Amino acid sequence: MLSTEEKEQHTTQVEQVTTNDASTQDADEPDAEITFKTKMAILSLILMYESYLFTLIMPAAVLAYINADLGPDPNYAWISITWNLGAAIIVTVGGRLADIFGRRWFLLFGSISAAIGALVGVTGQSIPQMIVSGVIFGIGGGFQEMCFACAQELVPNKWRFATLGVMIMANHFSSISPILGYVFITYTGIGWRACYWWCFSFEVLTTILLFFFYDPPSFRTKHEDDHKTKIQLLLELDHVGLFLFVASCLLLLLGLSWGGGLRPWKSPAVIAPIVIAVVGFVALGFWEVCANLKYPILPPKLFRKWREFTALLVVCFVAGMLYYSMNVLWPRQSSLLFIPAGDTIIRGVYANMVSFGTVIAGWYCIGVMPWVGHERIQLICFMIGQTALIGSLSSVGIEDKAQAIATVIIVSALNLPPSPLSFGMVSLGLDDQADIGVAVGLISTFRLIGGAVATAIYTSIYTSRFSKLMPGKVTDAVEEIGYDGPIPDLLRAASLNTAAAYATLEGVSSEVLATVQLAVKQAYVESFRLVYLVAIAFGVCAISAAISTRSVDVKKKSNERAVQLETEMKSHRHHKEEA
Template sequence: MAPHTDEDLRQVRSLDAEDVKGRDFTIDRNDMPKGYFFSPKFIGSMFAIGANLGSGTGAFALIAPILSFVNEDIGPDANLTWVAIAYLLASSIGFPFVGRLTDIFGRRWFFIFGGMLATVGSIVCATAPNINAMIAGEVILGLAASGQILYGAPISELVPMKHRFWAQGYVVCWTIPTSSLAAVVAYAFVFQTKVGWRGVFYFLIALNVAITIALFLFYRPPSFHMKHGDNRKTQYLKHFDFVGAFLFVAGLLLFIMGISWGGVLHPWKSAAVIAPIIIGFFLLVAFALWEGLAPLQEPLVPLHLFKVRGFVISVLMWSLGASVYYANAILWPSMVNTLYASGHGVMWGGWASCLANSGITLGELLVPVGTLFKNKHWQIRSVFFIGSAFVVSMASCTPHTPTQAMALIFFGSFFIGYNEIANSTVITLTVDDQREIGTANGIASSVRNCVSTICSTVFTTVLANRLAESIPAKVPPALTAAGLPASSVAPFITALSSGSATAFNTVQGLTPTIQAIGVRAYQEANSDAFRTVYLTTLAFSGIGMLLSIFYPNIDHLLTNAVSVQLHNKGADDHADVYDEEKKIEN
């Protein structure tokens, strides 16, 4: 090979300066240092990334089942729904920024800061004197979760591409106590400890401290200087897509807020709902046009990613699968409490409510087993079809079929869970340039949250509308026919909706027999409403079924290539970057 000149070296540095993505660190597994995958830095990083996901999901999943107890303790407050909305908004907005910025500047300090932020958010929630303080804490936790839940990039780039399904399956294990068994864990804190609901956040404080320490000690992926040599961070900040960032944040914020408010905080026909949705939608359209037409050096969302069929279909099927998941998450606990929990203890309801999330997790854990077989695209098609069929079959359940309902919800969730991890892994594999894996994951996660919010809103709206029809149609006639005075019907329904056994004592003319008849009619009315919502899931799962027909085979992408290698503590970043240049100079 001819010797390289100074001009050759200048060209190398010039190309690096022009390349936003920086140096490519891809290496074959067989060329990596012996014992690398058993080294403290690798094992410690895997612990930190997995625990980070568990913490990020638990920041909301652990508190959601017991929000009523929180409201009783530090409320009541009409803004209670903002606890959920704040977390969702903060994480949805943060995903693309974390993905894009960590691709450019390196992930280490972003993730360490995220662990510190999650610790602060947990402390704010643990010490919250009122609901507004809880909302503030969930905003902080949501921002931290935009890095914690964005596990696809850091975990995938550390392992050979053919083992990414296994890596993602491992990470899911960390969500068992914070998502799959979240209701049981949360109920245990409330009913079996002295600290009550605040114990959830004490647990998260300890977990986040451990994560932050592990990230600091072990997680050392390529830094900014390793990626870009002697270029300065200000060079990249100067060309960052600030206009696109504004359009995206404002558009998504208004759009999700409008959808989340509809039918909950404000009527759907009110300007407070319609205006944010319309303005947010047009801002997002303007964002897409800006990203596609403006001459940007560093777009927030590189649109060339959407030219890859596998990426687009896997993102959409991941999002649509999540819509079915959210149907289970929203509807199933309500079904358990309304139709099946009567006569059982409090913890029975918690365990039964866990069936949906437990099925999801089991399906996610078994995805790596599927990689032992070829034709992954047929696996994904099959599980989506089967899972959707099980979920829509929930429409056949009644107050008299608890066993059938529990079996259907578990197996439906199982297959949808398989779809979840399979597609989230395929997203990382279909990125043509693995230096954009964080950007791709951030975009995908943001799309998933947006689609899930829309779907969740549709499900809750349909449920509320059907209940408004079915309860008046079934409960009052049953009560008056049983002998309850007409003037006592409204107090009876109010007492029933409160969930308090003592509330029935104030209902005039109520006897145990009449109460049993009224409760049964109320359950039948709820059953009719749930049936309609589960049938509604077909509108979304049907789109996923059609998309799955065009799912590409990705078997050829499962290679020994490792996108990123961790470096040792104290290593000279600049020296590592210039290894190749030194060879040229010599």
């Protein structure tokens, strides 16, 4: 037992220590106010995100016109496929390298690469050249998608979700990319090439702003304590992990992209890369866990945190399956079922429905998401809503245009918020903010790979289902109206389903043609229905993963900042020296 005098002495010591600690924290804790320089740096990152979205959405929206002008070439879809290939791989690799070496020059390289990709595209004279443009876009896009990690580490922790909301809200402009692309085609003399000039102008603007305003901690600042050189760090990199990750991602995405298009799914050219990719990922997992690595490409400590990290990868994988596949499936579905042939502007409006949903989501992300907290509950609600509405899309028929439009917009609005929620939850759940680049990069990689997987699976489902249903639908329909001509000619034209194909049918009445076209639509309706029913199963997996996540601890939403701009740090040091 302490005497009264000892108690008083102990209390005095505690008060002195507490006072000293408080004053030290006040002196060392970064100011919650965001300076003008930081605001301009964040603005440059927002414009980088806009530029990134333009290079993703615009070329994909006008692929058919590029192929009509420079083709026809059966490989034209690779103009946009290569974007996903490059971005999915680079965003994690680039994030990890930026964690180690500093972010500034990686982001500048991304913007400059994308600008070069736009120039290659605008001068394109062949489909292979346009594919090269897509490859360069993908490389640049992978580095540009690091903007979510870069913006979060510049602001106080309590403002991370709000900053992400501002970034999502700002993509209103890029959301009109599809219809803007169709406007360029309709009203400009250079047609689809105007889309690439548009992308080039944004990339140049982004590069200029990044160069003058984005100056995060340099290599020297990051390693002022360990005094390591770039050569030392290069030698300490996870070279085996980098090779396995890049090779496995590339083989998986190539196999999925080839399947059902360039090659049958049972082809060795499709099966072999997918199997090798799976083996590569398994080997990568064992390597990362068993090897004693200073800078692992996939830090095992992240994957051990199921509720704060791994479950969010599952959620974003499924969200990506829906978002990126919707950008492929919906334009196809709407043009087949609802749009008059040759109406370019209306085609662009329908293609833009998914983006209209992201506009609604932007308002939620800035007006609701940061302020209500309970991130886990938000995730669960979004995944349940998406899954339920996917079920609604499975019931869409030829006459259900209003239902289809409303459902697609709402599904898209529900699909976007899980990404910024996951970015914020992952970043604030890290034990070491030095891993923010690779952690947020992996979220983006899983979302992009999910889109590639879904695009491959869903496209294969509806094309194979259509090929099985269409002959029977057409035959039954024309026999019902008494047609006694050659059925094989009708089936050949119906399989192509173009005005040129139907024009080759001689002696066929307009009634028969209308009947064939209606039967083709009915076959497509049932084909897309199966796609959406399959998507429900993936949605259930995402709901389960969302339930197992954990909301961010309110204590972590503090005034602390992961990093400051170099200019701000120099100014802070100068003020301390003067004091």
